[in-house]
Amino acid sequence: MLLVGNSALGGKSMTRPLHEIAAEIRSDWKKPFFGALPYLNAMAELSSIQEMYFQDSACSIVNYFLVNATTWRGEVARRVKAELKALLKQAEIDHQVNYQYHRIGRD
DSSP states (O other): EOOOOTTTTTOEEOOHHHHHHHHHHHHHHOOOOOHHHHHHHHHHHHHOOOOTTTEEEEEHHHHHHHOOOOTTSSSSHHHHHHHHHHHHHHHHHHHHHHHHHHHHHOO
């Protein structure tokens, strides 16, 4: 996640589209592990962690990519993997908040 501090955006966080992250991965990881390729290809088609790719959620695609990207190493790999994990964590928090909001409405 790209965090913009005290800038013109008022300190709001900005997340890069998944397809931009996938492009950076491709430029850094010259010979990706074959198990990561389907998920990297899917990420290249997605913008948001909230989207679906056919029957799979972007969250599951990112999770499976991370599981299959253990051989990708280096500074860029560490930074990008941390960014993807932060996206997953934020998506989980958003999901919990939405669940609580809708649950309260039914009580």
